Amino acid sequence: MRLAVIPGDGIGPEVIAEALKVLNEVVPAAEITRYDLGAARWHATGELLPESVLGELRQHDAILLGAVGDPSVPSGILERGLLLRLRFELDHHVNLRPARLYPGVRSPLADPPEIDMVVVREGTEGPYAGNGGLLRKDTPHEIATEVSLNTSFGVERVVRDAFARASVRQRRHLTLVHKTNVLTHAGSLWSRVVEEVSLQHPDVTVAYQHVDAATIHMVTDPGRYDVIVTDNLFGDILTDLAAAVTGGIGLAASGNLDVTRRNPSMFEPVHGSAPDIAGQGIADPTAAVLSVALLLDHLGEHEASRRIEASVAFDLATRDHQSPGATYAIGDRLAALVSSNVRTG
Amino acid sequence: MRLAVIPGDGIGPEVIAEALKVLNEVVPAAEITRYDLGAARWHATGELLPESVLGELRQHDAILLGAVGDPSVPSGILERGLLLRLRFELDHHVNLRPARLYPGVRSPLADPPEIDMVVVREGTEGPYAGNGGLLRKDTPHEIATEVSLNTSFGVERVVRDAFARASVRQRRHLTLVHKTNVLTHAGSLWSRVVEEVSLQHPDVTVAYQHVDAATIHMVTDPGRYDVIVTDNLFGDILTDLAAAVTGGIGLAASGNLDVTRRNPSMFEPVHGSAPDIAGQGIADPTAAVLSVALLLDHLGEHEASRRIEASVAFDLATRDHQSPGATYAIGDRLAALVSSNVRTG
Numbered sequence: 168m169r170l171a172v173i174p175g176d177g178i179g180p181e182v183i184a185e186a187l188k189v190l191n192e193v194v195p196a197a198e199i200t201r202y203d204l205g206a207a208r209w210h211a212t213g214e215l216l217p218e219s220v221l222g223e224l225r226q227h228d229a230i231l232l233g234a235v236g237d238p239s240v241p242s243g244i245l246e247r248g249l250l251l252r253l254r255f256e257l258d259h260h261v262n263l264r265p266a267r268l269y270p271g272v273r274s275p276l277a278d279p280p281e282i283d284m285v286v287v288r289e290g291t292e293g294p295y296a297g298n299g300g301l302l303r304k305d306t307p308h309e310i311a312t313e314v315s316l317n318t319s320f321g322v323e324r325v326v327r328d329a330f331a332r333a334s335v336r337q338r339r340h341l342t343l344v345h346k347t348n349v350l351t352h353a354g355s356l357w358s359r360v361v362e363e364v365s366l367q368h369p370d371v372t373v374a375y376q377h378v379d380a381a382t383i384h385m386v387t388d389p390g391r392y393d394v395i396v397t398d399n400l401f402g403d404i405l406t407d408l409a410a411a412v413t414g415g416i417g418l419a420a421s422g423n424l425d426v427t428r429r430n431p432s433m434f435e436p437v438h439g440s441a442p443d444i445a446g447q448g449i450a451d452p453t454a455a456v457l458s459v460a461l462l463l464d465h466l467g468e469h470e471a472s473r474r475i476e477a478s479v480a481f482d483l484a485t486r487d488h489q490s491p492g493a494t495y496a497i498g499d500r501l502a503a504l505v506s507s508n509v510r511t512g
Numbered sequence: 513m514r515l516a517v518i519p520g521d522g523i524g525p526e527v528i529a530e531a532l533k534v535l536n537e538v539v540p541a542a543e544i545t546r547y548d549l550g551a552a553r554w555h556a557t558g559e560l561l562p563e564s565v566l567g568e569l570r571q572h573d574a575i576l577l578g579a580v581g582d583p584s585v586p587s588g589i590l591e592r593g594l595l596l597r598l599r600f601e602l603d604h605h606v607n608l609r610p611a612r613l614y615p616g617v618r619s620p621l622a623d624p625p626e627i628d629m630v631v632v633r634e635g636t637e638g639p640y641a642g643n644g645g646l647l648r649k650d651t652p653h654e655i656a657t658e659v660s661l662n663t664s665f666g667v668e669r670v671v672r673d674a675f676a677r678a679s680v681r682q683r684r685h686l687t688l689v690h691k692t693n694v695l696t697h698a699g700s701l702w703s704r705v706v707e708e709v710s711l712q713h714p715d716v717t718v719a720y721q722h723v724d725a726a727t728i729h730m731v732t733d734p735g736r737y738d739v740i741v742t743d744n745l746f747g748d749i750l751t752d753l754a755a756a757v758t759g760g761i762g763l764a765a766s767g768n769l770d771v772t773r774r775n776p777s778m779f780e781p782v783h784g785s786a787p788d789i790a791g792q793g794i795a796d797p798t799a800a801v802l803s804v805a806l807l808l809d810h811l812g813e814h815e816a817s818r819r820i821e822a823s824v825a826f827d828l829a830t831r832d833h834q835s836p837g838a839t840y841a842i843g844d845r846l847a848a849l850v851s852s853n854v855r856t857g
C-alpha cells in the first residue's frame with residue numbers, strides 16, 4: 168500500500184501524526200511518502216501544486232491530507248490552487264461524507280434521534296467549477312459572475328454512486344437535495360437523472376428536499392436521512408451542518424473519491440487547519456483517524472477499516488468529553504484499542 | 513394606507529385572515545384589495561402575474577402575501593413566475609429576515625443562548641437571477657448552467673442597508689456570510705464592498721464567515737449573530753436554519769423591501785403553503801402576524817408595529833405550546849392582546 172501524505176497547515180500535521188500512528192497498527196507495511204504542500208511551501212517558493220508533485224501523487228494508492236489554510240495566505244489561494252485543484256485534477260467526483268452520532272457524543276440538539284447518514288456530494292462541478300469572472304473591477308459598474316456547471320455525465324456518475332450506496336444500507340433511502348424551484352436549469356437535470364437512475368433501483372425509496380428545507384430538517388429531524396445526494400456547494404453546506412449536529416467537525420471524516428480508480432482518492436478530515444489552536448497539541452485527531460478508516464475501506468481493507476471505526480466508537484462512548492486528552496494521548500488510546508482488536512457491537 | 517393582499521395557496525389564506533384581523537385592531541382604516549394570484553388562478557387561466565395586475569399592485573403602499581405553491585403545479589412555475597417575479601419586478605433588493613428566540617419558545621437546541629439577529633438577504637441578484645440554461649437536453653452530453661450575477665450596484669445597496677441597520681442596534685455587529693475562498697469572483701466583490709462601506713461605519717464591528725461555517729455556528733453559537741448580510745441563495749438557506757433554531761418557520765416573518773420606496777415592499781411569512789395541513793384550520797398565523805408588524809414598521813407606523821410584536825411576544829411566552837389553539841383562536845388572542853394595548857417589556 169503506497170500512501171501519499173499531505174500533512175498541510177495548522178493542526179494538519181498534528182492530527183496526521185496520530186492518524187498514521189493508528190494506521191501503523193493495522194497496516195504496518197504501508198509505504199508512506201510525505202509532501203510538504205501548503206502555506207509554508209507557498210510562502211517559500213510560490214508553489215501550490217507543481218506538475219511534478221501532481222505526477223508523483225498519481226503514483227500512489229491513496230492520499231491522506233491533514234488540512235490546508237493559513238491566515239497569512241490570502242483567502243482562495245490555497246483552496247483553489249491546492250485543495251480544489253487536487254480534487255479536480257484527480258477527478259474526485261464523489262465527495263463522501265458520513266455523519267453519524269456516536270453513542271456518548273453530545274449533540275447540540277436538545278433531543279437528538281439516532282443519526283446515521285452519508286452525504287454523497289458531487290466533487291468536480293457545480294459552482295465549484297471556477298467558472299466566472301469580474302468585469303469593470305473597482306468601478307461602480309462592476310459585475311461578478313459565478314457559473315455553476317452541471318453535466319449529464321457528472322451528475323449521473325455521482326447519482327449512480329449514491330444509489331449504489333443506498334441500496335446496500337439498511338434503510339435504502341435516498342434524498343436528493345437541490346433548489347429546483349429556483350435553479351430550474353440545474354435542478355431539472357439533477358431531478359431527471361435521479362428519476363432515471365431510480366428506475367434501476369426499485370429497492371431504494373427516493374425523496375426530494377429543497378436545500379433550505381433540508382437545513383431545517385437537519386436540526387429538527389436529522390434521523391430521517393439515510394443517503395443524501397447533492398451538488399458541490401449544497402453538499403459543502405449540508406455536511407458542515409450534519410457534522411455540527413453529530414458532535415462537530417472535530418469528528419467528521421471525508422473521502423474525495425475517483426470511483427473509477429483511475430486516480431488515487433484523497434481522504435481528509437472535514438475540519439480545517441484551525442490556526443487558533445495549532446501548535447498546542449490539543450486538536451482532536453479523531454476525524455483524521457476516521458478518514459484513515461474511509462481510506463482503508465476504499466482500498467478494500469474492510470476489516471482493518473471496521474476495526475478503526477469500532478475503536479473510535481468505543482473511545483467516544485467511554486471518553487471524558489470534557490477533557491478528552493491531548494492530541495497524542497487520543498492517538499495513543501485509539502492505537503491501543505485498534506491493536507487490541509476491539510470488535511464492533 | 514392602501515394594502516394589496518395576496519392570500520395565495522394552501523394555508524396562505526388561513527394565516528392571512530388572522531393577520532388582517534390583527535391589522536384591523538391597529539389600522540382599522542386600512543384599505544385592502546385582494547388579488548387571487550397563485551395556483552388556482554394558474555390552473556384556471558394559465559396566468560401567473562398579468563401585467564395589469566402588476567400595474568395595480570404598484571399603486572399600493574405595501575403588499576401582504578400569504579404563501580404560494582401547490583403540489584399540483586410543477587416546481588418552479590409559481591416560484592419563478594409569481595413570487596420571484598414580484599421580488600424582481602418590484603426591485604425588492606433587501607430581503608429582511610429577523611430571527612429571534614422569543615421567551616417561552618422551544619428551540620431544537622439543547623442549550624440555546626439569547627438569539628436576536630436580523631439577516632439582510634440580497635433579493636434581486638445572485639444565483640436567483642434566472643440566468644443560465646440547458647444545452648443538449650436529454651442527451652448524454654447535456655449541460656445545465658446557473659449563473660450567479662452580482663453587481664457593484666446591487667451588492668452595495670444591500671450592504672449599505674445592513675450597515676445602517678447594524679448601526680442602530682445595540683451590539684452594532686455585522687457578519688458577512690459568503691464563500692469567498694471558492695466563489696472568488698463574487699466573493700471578492702462582496703468583500704471589497706463590505707470593507708469600503710465599513711469605513712463609513714466605524715461604530716459597527718465587522719466579521720466574516722464562510723457559509724458552511726455559518727451553518728455550524730447557527731447551531732452551536734447562534735447568539736453571536738447580530739446583523740448578517742449575505743447573498744440571495746446563502747440568505748435563503750441561512751434564514752431557514754435561523755428560523756429552525758428559533759422555534760421554526762411557523763414564527764418567521766420577512767419583508768421584501770425596495771428601500772428606495774419607488775415600489776411597494778412585500779411582506780410574507782417565511783413558511784410555504786404547507787399543503788399537508790391546509791384546510792384544517794390548524795396553521796399557526798404568528799409568522800403572518802409578525803409580517804404585518806414588519807409592514808407597519810416599514811410604513812412608519814412604529815408604535816402599531818411594536819404593539820403587535822409585543823402581543824406576539826406575550827402570547828408566545830404564555831401560550832401552551834403543545835396545543836396553541838386553532839388558527840382563528842390564535843388570531844383572536846393576538847387581536848385581543850393588540851387591542852388591549854400590551855406594552856413591551
Ligand SMILES: CC(C)[C@H](C(=O)O)[C@@H](O)C(=O)O
Binds near residue numbers: 250437
Ligand atoms: C476549504 C474549502 C475549499 C472546502 C470546500 O468548500 O469544499 C471545505 O469547506 C470542505 O468542505 O472541504
Ligand SMILES: CC(C)[C@H](C(=O)O)[C@@H](O)C(=O)O
Binds near residue numbers: 349379591595748
Ligand atoms: C419559494 C422560494 C422561491 C423562496 C426562495 O427561495 O426565496 C423561499 O424559499 C423563501 O425563502 O422565501
